[in-house]
Amino acid sequence: MVFRMQSPAALAAIYRSMGRKVTPQRQLLFQLMHENDCHPTAEALFAEASAQMPGISLRTVYQTLNELAEMGELQFIDIGGGPTRFDPNLDDHHHVVCIDCGQIRDVQVSGAAALHPSGAEDFVINEVGVVFQGVCSSCEKSRAKSGRSVRAKSPALQAKVSK
Amino acid sequence: MVFRMQSPAALAAIYRSMGRKVTPQRQLLFQLMHENDCHPTAEALFAEASAQMPGISLRTVYQTLNELAEMGELQFIDIGGGPTRFDPNLDDHHHVVCIDCGQIRDVQVSGAAALHPSGAEDFVINEVGVVFQGVCSSCEKSRAKSGRSVRAKSPALQAKVSK
DNA sequence: TTCTTGTTAGCACGAATTGCAGATTAGGAG
DNA sequence: CTCCTAATCTGCAATTCGTGCTAACAAGAA
Ligand SMILES: [Mn+2]
Ligand SMILES: [Mn+2]
Ligand SMILES: [Zn+2]
Ligand SMILES: [Zn+2]
Numbered sequence: 125m126v127f128r129m130q131s132p133a134a135l136a137a138i139y140r141s142m143g144r145k146v147t148p149q150r151q152l153l154f155q156l157m158h159e160n161d162c163h164p165t166a167e168a169l170f171a172e173a174s175a176q177m178p179g180i181s182l183r184t185v186y187q188t189l190n191e192l193a194e195m196g197e198l199q200f201i202d203i204g205g206g207p208t209r210f211d212p213n214l215d216d217h218h219h220v221v222c223i224d225c226g227q228i229r230d231v232q233v234s235g236a237a238a239l240h241p242s243g244a245e246d247f248v249i250n251e252v253g254v255v256f257q258g259v260c261s262s263c264e265k266s267r268a269k270s271g272r273s274v275r276a277k278s279p280a281l282q283a284k285v286s287k
Numbered sequence: 288m289v290f291r292m293q294s295p296a297a298l299a300a301i302y303r304s305m306g307r308k309v310t311p312q313r314q315l316l317f318q319l320m321h322e323n324d325c326h327p328t329a330e331a332l333f334a335e336a337s338a339q340m341p342g343i344s345l346r347t348v349y350q351t352l353n354e355l356a357e358m359g360e361l362q363f364i365d366i367g368g369g370p371t372r373f374d375p376n377l378d379d380h381h382h383v384v385c386i387d388c389g390q391i392r393d394v395q396v397s398g399a400a401a402l403h404p405s406g407a408e409d410f411v412i413n414e415v416g417v418v419f420q421g422v423c424s425s426c427e428k429s430r431a432k433s434g435r436s437v438r439a440k441s442p443a444l445q446a447k448v449s450k
Numbered sequence: 451t452t453c454t455t456g457t458t459a460g461c462a463c464g465a466a467t468t469g470c471a472g473a474t475t476a477g478g479a480g
Numbered sequence: 481c482t483c484c485t486a487a488t489c490t491g492c493a494a495t496t497c498g499t500g501c502t503a504a505c506a507a508g509a510a
Contacts, residue, residue, distance in 0.1 A: 145456055145507050166498080181459045186498065205365040205467095207497060220407040231404035239402075239417060241394035244383040246424035254402060255416045261409035308476050308487055329467085344490045349467065368498095370466060 129197045129212035132158055138195075152177055153188045163201055163209040163219075163228040203228065203255060218254040224263035231256070292360045292375035295321055301358075315340055316351045326364055326372040326382075326391040366391065366418060381417040387426035394419070 130138065132154035136146045156172050157164075164172075170185045189210050192198045201209045203221055209228060218233045233254050241249070259267065293301065295317035299309045319327075319335050327335075333348045352373055355361045362374045366384055372391060381396045396417050404412070422430065 140508090143456085147457065147507070149458070179459085183460070183499085184458055187458085190499095200368070202365065202368040205363070205371060208368060218404065220404050220410050220412070222410065223413065229407050229410075231406040233402055233404055235398065235402060239396055239398060241381065241383050241396055241417075241419050243394040244392050244419065244421070247383050247385065247392075247419070247421040248427055249383070249419050249421040250386065251420050253418045253420070254404075255418070256404050256407065256410070256412050257414050257416070258407070258410040258412040264411055303477090306487085310476070310488065312489070342490085346468085346491075347489055350489085353468095 127214040129158055129192065129214065135192075135197065144191075148177065149173075149180055149184050150188055152180070153185065157189075157192070157198060157210065157212045160212055161230065163211050165207045165209055167207065169210070201228065218256075220256040220258055222260040222263055223257050224259055224266070227260060229260075290377040292321055292355065292377065298355075298360065307354075311340065312336075312343055312347050313351055315343070316348065320352075320355070320361060320373065320375045323375055324393065326374050328370045328372055330370065332373070364391065381419075383419040383421055385423040385426055386420050387422055387429070390423060392423075 129135075132151060135154045136151065139146050139150065152173055153169065156169055166182065166185050166189060169189070170180070170182045173180050173185060189198070193200055193210075196214070197212070199211045199214065201211050201219065203209070203219070206226065213230055216237070217230050218236060220229045220231050221227070236252055236254050239252055239254075241247070292298075295314060298317045299314065302309050302313065315336055316332065319332055329345070329348050329352060332352070333343070333345045336343050336348060352361070356363055356373075359377070360375070362377065364372045364374050364382065366372070366382070369389065376393055379400070380393050381399060383392045383394050384390070385392075399415055399417050402415055402417075404410070
């Protein structure tokens, strides 16, 4: 059972049934997000959209993405401080990020749902997110070439205080 | 073995040994971060620092935090799009976030290190981060009072495309 | 076609963070 | 202690990402 954002046609129907209008801008963005699996930023979508519809506004891209998120048709992903990325994959899944090129890939993590935090017994937990940081094969090659290996986590002094 | 940012005195020594100067501003920030376990933002630290040292600049707070991070003395935490938060806890640990008040708490997650992503076999994984979203006990009370329960994940249409 | 109402485009604005440069100072040499 | 200089600090401009606002615009019903 794989859950994704609805098809453009289905979304059009949903929009109409909610009294919202099905504009060309929205339809285009429905297409661009549907089946999109690269977790694009608003700017990236804006660039793609502009190619097919010169004059479309970045504001409209943000608005539509926010709408879809409110409707539960896509998710926001915030990783590492960069711009928000959008995900039409509504399944229970997680992400790997390449610390070199920034690409984000979907991954399944068996056992993630079973994770439990120690030290937050007074919280009602709602959901869990797992993010792996690493280097993709393509970037790994570039690294090999330029000699630099996967960087140590703490390049600084090693003497740590044990407490 | 608990790893944390060094003590203010130790940091002073490290700074001098690196040819960096031990200024009053830095010393104050060392103190404020050391043993700080609330994952403060730069602005929050700036406020605390300003109380003890009126005139200190926000720019200096950012600079010092960036330095310490480069030296591996603290970590950046980016969660949910808000401002970056800083963490002097260098241990292998994870976080719970209260979606109401934004507080971030350290947690241990047994089994986190054993997690493996399916679908990223071509990545060299460097590290894993687990973030739990939930509601803290304090906010839970407020919710009970105002009647609102823990919100459903997708308030929108239920009919999803199975693929 | 006309009317109503939701939508779009564009720009101003806001939050978070960094770039810059002149004024200031820590810390070592004399 | 005084002087010197490189490192640092401060204040402000600039940048990046995203939102508020509103007049012009257009979907869709009548
Ligand atoms: Mn995803
Ligand atoms: Mn922490
Ligand atoms: Zn890469
Ligand atoms: Zn709370």
